[in-house]
Amino acid sequence: MKLYISRLILGTLFLFTQFISAQSLSKNQFKVKGNCEMCKTRIEGAAKKAGAKKAEYSIDLQTLTLETDPGSAEDILKKVAKAGHDNEKFRASKEVYDGLPGCCHYERDLQETVSQTVTQAPYSKQENEYFVRGNCASCKARIEKAAKGAGADFAEWNAEKQTVILHFNGSKTSSDTILKAIADAGHDNEKYRTPDTVYNGLPACCLYDRDFTFGEPNPKVHNEEGAKHENHQQHETAANEGHSQHEKNIEGVVVTGSKAATSLNKKETGLVFNIDKKELLKAACCNLSESFETNATVDVSFSNAVTGTKQLKMLGLDQKYTSLTKEQLPEIRGLASAYGLNFIPGRWIESIQLTKGGSTVTNGYESITGQINTELLKNAKTPETSLNLFSDFNGRAEANITSVSPINDKWSQTFLLHGNGTFGNTDMNHDGFLDRPKGTQINAAYLLNYNDLEKSGFGSHFGINFIRDERTAGQVGYDKRLAQDEQYAYGVGIDISRFQVWNKTGYVFKGKPYQSIGWMNQYVYHQQDSFFGLRNYAGKQHTYYSNLIFESIIGNTNHKYKAGASFLYDGYEETYLINDFKRNEIVPGIFAEYTLTGLKYTLVAGTRVDFHNLAGTQLTPRLNFKYDFTPQTILRLSAGRGFRTANVFAESQQYFASNRSISILPNGGNIYGLKPEIAWNYGASLQQEFKLFGRKSSIIADFFRTDFQDQVLVDLDRSPQQLTFYNLEGKSFANSFQTQWDFTPFKNFDVRLAYKYYDVQADYIGGRREVPFMAKHRGFVNLAYATHKNDKGSFWSFDTTLNWVGKQRLPDTASNPQEFQLPAYSNSYAVLNAQISRNFNKKIRAYVGGENLTSYYQKNAIVDFKNPFGNYFDGGMVYAPIMKANFYVGLDVTF
Structure with missing residues (x-):
């Protein structure tokens, strides 16, 4: 049935796009950008002055129909560009475009390929x-x-x-x-x-x-x-976190344009949100796991009450089903699944691209619910060094040093250094366990960039990163200096070393800006040694990844394609208790993707074939379709397949801080005896922009469904003393609906409202049940206000975020003694975060904030905390914050 539905959707979309494509431009019809009746008059006038016998411009279709002498169309289109209107042959100069009336400023696609840019001197005024x-x-x-x-x-x-x-x-x-x-x-x-x-x-x-x-x-x-x-x-600068800006100097004039801290890319065929680094300054963004506190799409939650780590969820499913990349290279996967979010400091991030639903096939096969890509700081025209200091009132301190500088007109470099430590004993619920682990992290990276695309066509990016992270958790009285067999208290120790090196090199063919080739390579070594009470878990991972992509066109830029090949090697060595698990995953793959661009629509259809040595040959088709009813009303559709191999130990470490025994029920697969996870994802979204209070406002509504063809289920209900893994037999699905409204009631005050509904169910051995720890209903409010700068460049920023989380199904604990039983559903709750920052000038910013200001926390977050070595002890039953209100202060200094 799932295969029939997927074929029906893909077939319908294919026939629909073929119908549209059949209505292609005639030989005397050309794509020309314009907005209004004034544009229509200007375009038709320019065409007729250039010799057109007849010229008729359609604002809705964005086309110019000409009756001309043979061979004269190119000269006419050149004159149209000189008048200020981009077309399929020529691009208007920036000076001419900027000189158009405001109502004529159509949206320019900066990546659109045209033959050349037409230059023309700015309009010169006459006297008076x-x-x-x-x-x-x-x-x-x-x-x-x-x-x-x-x-x-x-x-x-x-x-x-x-x-x-x-x-x-x-x-x-x-x-x-x-x-x-x-x-x-x-x-x-x-x-x-x-x-x-x-x-x-x-x-x-x-x-x-x-x-x-x-x-x-x-x-x-x-x-x-x-x-x-x-x-x-x-004087608007990058320090204004609430209202990011970009500036350009033209003949002594400073032109400043507003750029939203978080924006939905209207040009992307998929549903892609661009999160600017200014958005990350709205909250205590110390690492990637805390980068989505002001974002409504991603859900952030604690995964257990002992190690205190955070996990992300998207479209109602766990983090492992989202492709997490850095610089478009695979990043948080495998053994890094549990703690990898802590390894990308917030101050290192230049931007984040968040894609809902299946992403492009060029990025691999593992994306099921979407992709989150992080770009590091690496772009600077002038040297800039920044220092960030952060501390909260419960013993956590961090420091970041970032330095981005050009070496010459082609080379630039970035130095990134991060250190953090948690030194205080925090036990707000007085259960004798630390609410978050103590320990330290040292994280250093160096990036080297070469850019000579304009002259030679070459560009290259090199990076190297080293991380050392040590954490200790458990009971307050745990003494890490004692040997494990001498401990009287329950302790958790996590020791991680990570090293990676990567390179991305590209070449744009001379005279063919639409044709390029790129090659990405990365090597990662990850080692973890850990224990949870009397349980040991250790693992090593070696990963090599390579991706070669060629991009060009078929005839013209309305027909683009990408093709390439990839290779992935994962070598795993794991030890749990006395059991060793070793495997090598070798995955060569090939892929192709075609992009069809029409007047109002874009279709991106791709497929890849991966030859997995353990999971077999896997076909991964994906399709994205965008239709612009108007420039302000956009419909998007998507459908696609993804697959992944489950790392059952690394991805389930939140349950290790318990006395559950682990059981794997093999099903004939080659990875822990299990088969790979395979899922189809379908989505639809509608984006509507309009004017409210005289300012831009937008509403986005989207629906996604994920159907698992196969899945490795993590069963917490079979017994409170057991954690069971097995392959799905039956159905497993996730329905996700979200609506978000962004508007600005008055200047410098931004409002974001969102509501989310999830329906996530699976057929477990005991029957169909809701997946635990997933609230059906969620609400979100984010408010951001910034004052005007004074003469010295100082201003205030105020940000607050309210998250409301509905009730969640909890795992079945009915067989426990009554005092150790959990209710069937949790209570709903709300979490309020707020921050006030003061920019004294371009160089100094100070901020103070609070997290969980409602002070809601989960009472009895640890089951049977008084007897951690007993049968009923369980620190993995967390559905809410485990810490009360926490306050912090920070300082940013730019040199």
């Missing part, structure tokens, strides 16, 4: 002509009325040129007086900026884009509020 911003006929009337009211004998505003021509008696008035009156009426110009209160009071149709340059020397700003705003814009 001044730049003035506006949008429509109402703007024209307002501008001309204000000018005449200030003494102009004649005033005519041109929407296309964004200029006003003034005639006036110089002995009675001046251009300064007239332009100030125009600014006071609501329209920015080359000398004065409108007060925000006046601009915000304009009709919605008149709200022009204020982050704009006319290509002229830096305009003087005389009115007091405008001067403050200009200073605020010019």
